Amino acid sequence: xxxxxxxxxxxxxxxxxxxxxxxxxxxxxxxxxxxxxxxxxxxxxxxxxxxxxxxxxxxxxxxxxxxxxxxxxxxxxxxxxxxxxxxxxxxxxxxxxxxxxxxxxxxxxxxxxxxxxxxxxxxxxxxxxxxxxxxxxxxxxxxxxxxxxxxxxxxxxxxxxxxxxxxxxxxxxxxxxxxxxxxxxxxxxxxxxxxxxxxxxxxxxxxxxxxxxxxxxxxxxxxxxxxxxxxxxxxxxxxxxxxxxxxxxxxxxxxxxxxxxxxxxxxxxxxxxxxxxxxxxxxxxxxxxxxxxxxxxxxxxxxxxxxxxxxxxxxxxxxxxxxxxxxxxxxxxxxxxxxxxxxxxxxxxxxxxxxxxxxxxxxxxxxxxxxxxxxxxxxxxxxxxxxxxxxxxxxxxxxxxxxxxxxxxxxxxxxx
Amino acid sequence: xxxxxxxxxxxxxxxxxxxxxxxxxxxxxxxxxxxxxxxxxxxxxxxxxxxxxxxxxxxxxxxxxxxxxxxxxxxxxxxxxxxxxxxxxxxxxxxxxxxxxxxxxxxxxxxxxxxxxxxxxxxxxxxxxxxxxxxxxxxxxxxxxxxxxxxxxxxxxxxxxxxxxxxxxxxxxxxxxxxxxxxxxxxxxxxxxxxxxxxxxxxxxxxxxxxxxxxxxxxxxxxxxxxxxxxxxxxxxxxxxxxxxxxxxxxxxxxxxxxxxxxxxxxxxxxxxxxxxxxxxxxxxxxxxxxxxxxxxxxxxxxxxxxxxxxxxxxxxxxxxxxxxxxxxxxxxxxxxxxxxxxxxxxxxxxxxxxxxxxxxxxxxxxxxxxxxxxxxxxxxxxxxxxxxxxxxxxxxxxxxxxxxxxxxxxxxxxxxxxxxxxxxxxxxxxxxxxxxxxxxxxxxxxxxxxxxxxxxx
Numbered sequence: 001x002x003x004x005x006x007x008x009x010x011x012x013x014x015x016x017x018x019x020x021x022x023x024x025x026x027x028x029x030x031x032x033x034x035x036x037x038x039x040x041x042x043x044x045x046x047x048x049x050x051x052x053x054x055x056x057x058x059x060x061x062x063x064x065x066x067x068x069x070x071x072x073x074x075x076x077x078x079x080x081x082x083x084x085x086x087x088x089x090x091x092x093x094x095x096x097x098x099x100x101x102x103x104x105x106x107x108x109x110x111x112x113x114x115x116x117x118x119x120x121x122x123x124x125x126x127x128x129x130x131x132x133x134x135x136x137x138x139x140x141x142x143x144x145x146x147x148x149x150x151x152x153x154x155x156x157x158x159x160x161x162x163x164x165x166x167x168x169x170x171x172x173x174x175x176x177x178x179x180x181x182x183x184x185x186x187x188x189x190x191x192x193x194x195x196x197x198x199x200x201x202x203x204x205x206x207x208x209x210x211x212x213x214x215x216x217x218x219x220x221x222x223x224x225x226x227x228x229x230x231x232x233x234x235x236x237x238x239x240x241x242x243x244x245x246x247x248x249x250x251x252x253x254x255x256x257x258x259x260x261x262x263x264x265x266x267x268x269x270x271x272x273x274x275x276x277x278x279x280x281x282x283x284x285x286x287x288x289x290x291x292x293x294x295x296x297x298x299x300x301x302x303x304x305x306x307x308x309x310x311x312x313x314x315x316x317x318x319x320x321x322x323x324x325x326x327x328x329x330x331x332x333x334x335x336x337x338x339x340x341x342x343x344x345x346x347x348x349x350x351x352x353x354x355x356x357x358x359x360x361x362x363x364x365x366x367x368x369x370x371x372x373x374x375x376x377x378x379x380x381x382x383x384x385x386x387x388x389x390x391x392x393x394x395x396x397x398x399x400x401x402x403x404x405x406x407x408x409x410x411x412x413x414x415x416x
Numbered sequence: 417x418x419x420x421x422x423x424x425x426x427x428x429x430x431x432x433x434x435x436x437x438x439x440x441x442x443x444x445x446x447x448x449x450x451x452x453x454x455x456x457x458x459x460x461x462x463x464x465x466x467x468x469x470x471x472x473x474x475x476x477x478x479x480x481x482x483x484x485x486x487x488x489x490x491x492x493x494x495x496x497x498x499x500x501x502x503x504x505x506x507x508x509x510x511x512x513x514x515x516x517x518x519x520x521x522x523x524x525x526x527x528x529x530x531x532x533x534x535x536x537x538x539x540x541x542x543x544x545x546x547x548x549x550x551x552x553x554x555x556x557x558x559x560x561x562x563x564x565x566x567x568x569x570x571x572x573x574x575x576x577x578x579x580x581x582x583x584x585x586x587x588x589x590x591x592x593x594x595x596x597x598x599x600x601x602x603x604x605x606x607x608x609x610x611x612x613x614x615x616x617x618x619x620x621x622x623x624x625x626x627x628x629x630x631x632x633x634x635x636x637x638x639x640x641x642x643x644x645x646x647x648x649x650x651x652x653x654x655x656x657x658x659x660x661x662x663x664x665x666x667x668x669x670x671x672x673x674x675x676x677x678x679x680x681x682x683x684x685x686x687x688x689x690x691x692x693x694x695x696x697x698x699x700x701x702x703x704x705x706x707x708x709x710x711x712x713x714x715x716x717x718x719x720x721x722x723x724x725x726x727x728x729x730x731x732x733x734x735x736x737x738x739x740x741x742x743x744x745x746x747x748x749x750x751x752x753x754x755x756x757x758x759x760x761x762x763x764x765x766x767x768x769x770x771x772x773x774x775x776x777x778x779x780x781x782x783x784x785x786x787x788x789x790x791x792x793x794x795x796x797x798x799x800x801x802x803x804x805x806x807x808x809x810x811x812x813x814x815x816x817x818x819x820x821x822x823x824x825x826x827x828x829x830x831x832x833x834x835x836x837x838x839x840x841x842x843x844x845x846x847x848x849x850x851x852x853x854x855x856x857x858x859x860x861x862x863x864x865x866x867x868x869x870x871x872x873x874x
Contacts, residue, residue, distance in 0.1 A: 009749075012749045012801075013745045013746075013749055014745070015449075015741075015742070015744070015745045015749065015750065015751060016447055016448070016449055016450075017449055017489065017550070017741055017742040018449060018487055018488065018489035018550060018553040018554070019550075019552070019553060019739065019742045020553075021487055021489075021529075021552070021553035022529075022531065022552040022553055031461065031505070031507035031508040031510070031527065032436075032441075032461075032507075033441075033444040033445055033488065033505075033507075034440055034441055034443075034444040036444075039444040042443065042444060042447060043440060043443060043444065046443055052439065052440070052443065055438075055439070055440065057438045057439070057440035057441065058440050061440060061444075075742065076675075076676070076679045076739030076740075076741075076742030076743035077679075077742055077743055077744075077745040077746055078678070078679065078746060079745075
């Protein structure tokens with residue numbers, strides 16, 4: 001049974017009541033039992049029991065899970081379907097390795113800062129100019145590739161290692177993350193702006209790497225650990241004067257704060273240092289709400305209707321839902337509207353949008369409709385992957401809303 | 417295995433994506449909410465009545481049986497594939513054709529999830545009263561196949577009472593419509609009521625005319641707490657004897673209070689022997705009087721009686737109640753659920769009977785009940801991997817059924833007979849009545865093609 005032995009009791013605790021059906025978007029939108037949490041759990045159990053040899057269809061069932069985590073909060077028995085799928089992915093990795101595309105993209109490219117930077121630059125330059133010449137190729141598997149933003153230069157190369165303020169009240173270590181570094185560099189600048197406007201000195205280590213979440217999600221714990229160790233050592237050894245490790249990406253945040261503990265559970269000698277690091281991790285909105293924002297400095301001249309999308313890793317990972325909403329409503333003339341199912345996955349779900357584009361496109365379309373129903377001008381969120389997915393979905397539907405990070409919305413409210 | 421030719425024909429009928437024949441797919445359509453499982457030759461998911469007709473004709477030609485299935489949450493094995501069968505899954509027939517608030521009718525496809533219908537109805541200030549605990553997952557087709565109940569059925573009745581008409585594909589491939597949007601029953605036999613609760617052995621329902629009601633203007637939710645489950649059952653009998661009909665009268669014992677509390681943190685007292693959840697609805701001006709009367713009756717025995725003050729509190733109470741079945745694996749991994757039902761006045765005796773069975777057989781039983789209807793769900797907790805324990809559980813289940821029959825009750829209130837309770841059916845009905853069942857089945861389905869082996873053997 002291998003790694004599945006460790007989760008066998010949890011597999012066996014699913015009594016097939018079907019309560020998770022409502023939580024599972026891939027089931028709701030396909031009506032296929034093997035795309036439901038219950039179905040996936042029963043398949044994993046069949047593999048653990050030796051009744052099913054992992055085949056291609058099994059891999060599809062396991063790899064198409066969004067890992068949104070909604071099933072875990074819905075199960076009356078406390079069965080965490082997402083964790084069982086993670087175990088199954090680890091099991092598959094150990095049995096068969098990882099499929100070539102996922103391997104080259106998620107594991108090798110993301111794990112290496114050089115390759116990643118080069119990839120983004122190539123795409124942003126040559127790639128886009130080629131794409132623009134091909135009619136009808138605006139969307140690749142539901143992903144809005146023509147409008148996919150790429151930073152001209154990585155954010156980390158645009159800024160100094162330390163950004164000082166006149167009367168520093170706090171010292172903040174900024175974990176930028178791949179997306180803000182290479183794609184949405186403007187959002188990274190927004191984070192710095194809001195922090196400095198609130199008397200925070202910002203420390204931005206140049207040698208930071210991918211948090212390891214993509215590798216972890218595909219069962220490659222070895223690469224994930226290498227990156228995790230580098231991240232922990234960088235922030236704790238070289239930049240120990242940073243009071244917190246702040247990230248503006250909910251997915252990175254959830255990985256840094258929670259999954260690192262799981263990843264190093266088998267290394268008791270290193271674990272205390274991991275714990276020390278995890279306790280320092282804070283997401284942007286959490287931090288701003290905690291230190292308090294001076295509302296009188298926020299300006300906004302025209303009325304703005306805003307809605308908020310909870311990224312999976314924000315609502316179920318970091319369990320932070322109030323803070324971003326409070327921050328948005330502090331901005332003058334903002335009319336806040338809650339959308340239906342604000343806390344449900346937008347369909348991005350890492351590489352799912354590329355691998356299982358049919359179902360993820362349906363999920364995004366539903367989300368886009370929910371956004372439209374609020375009549376909002378602007379959608380705020382806390383995860384760069386969600387931002388890109390949502391904006392792509394909105395553009396595809398011919399809607400007008402703009403998607404921004406909470407940090408962008410706030411940064412706009414400060415006078416330069 | 418299905419032949420390549422049959423698979424090809426099925427794909428022509430419903431499309432490539434809607435036919436499953438691989439091992440992974442078959443495995444996930446082989447189980448339901450029970451401990452049973454089976455494996456079909458294939459799974460086919462039609463999206464129109466015409467496709468259902470074509471599938472039925474093709475299966476008749478090939479002499480292959482059909483097992484209808486909704487969400488597969490049933491508690492009686494009704495959707496477990498039998499030998500040489502194809503599962504016909506209705507989860508992709510999810511259209512709500514019409515919501516007619518003038519005539520209090522909604523027309524839906526069988527795969528519509530009960531909860532999804534409630535959401536659409538609520539936008540028009542209407543609702544569909546039958547709301548089994550599984551309503552967030554289970555389909556209208558499944559609900560009518562099993563004739564599900566739910567917490568509201570004390571006052572409002574079960575699924576049967578809300579079915580106005582059906583479109584049904586018969587085993588010979590012909591389509592009939594029973595009833596319709598008229599409130600008066602149809603002339604001649606009430607065919608709608610023969611199909612409802614027939615667990616898919618007579619016909620395949622492809623369209624449903626359901627009765628809907630305006631949402632009541634006011635409701636109040638109350639909790640009464642007891643030291644012992646027997647005490648709670650006495651309040652139930654007293655409320656019924658006083659001629660009061662609450663919307664719901666639900667009972668949970670100490671075990672269920674604790675397992676659901678682990679999940680919902682609703683604040684139910686973990687040391688209480690039992691809790692009664694009582695809800696009344698109607699006009700706002702009627703609420704206080706009803707609450708007062710019920711409070712007086714309950715307080716004679718209850719150690720505490722309180723009225724929920726906020727909508728959040730009410731939601732939490734209901735989340736607890738609805739997750740009762742799902743939560744018991746926190747104690748033991750397997751459960752056997754019964755849905756024995758007795759006349760209301762015998763409810764306290766039935767509770768006593770359940771406690772006696774638990775003691776006699778040395779098994780752990782959690783009790784949750786739609787107490788107002790006399791419908792009990794004793795959940796026997798065990799570990800299926802332990803063979804000896806499993807056998808004891810089966811014996812205890814039989815004892816529960818016999819106990820209910822002794823109290824002039826029935827072996828199934830709302831979960832259906834399926835495979836799980838088939839062996840007890842002739843204890844409830846005389847040989848002549850059993851033969852009447854068989855004759856009805858044969859007259860619809862002489863070749864025994866639809867859901868064979870469920871409810872009765874021919």
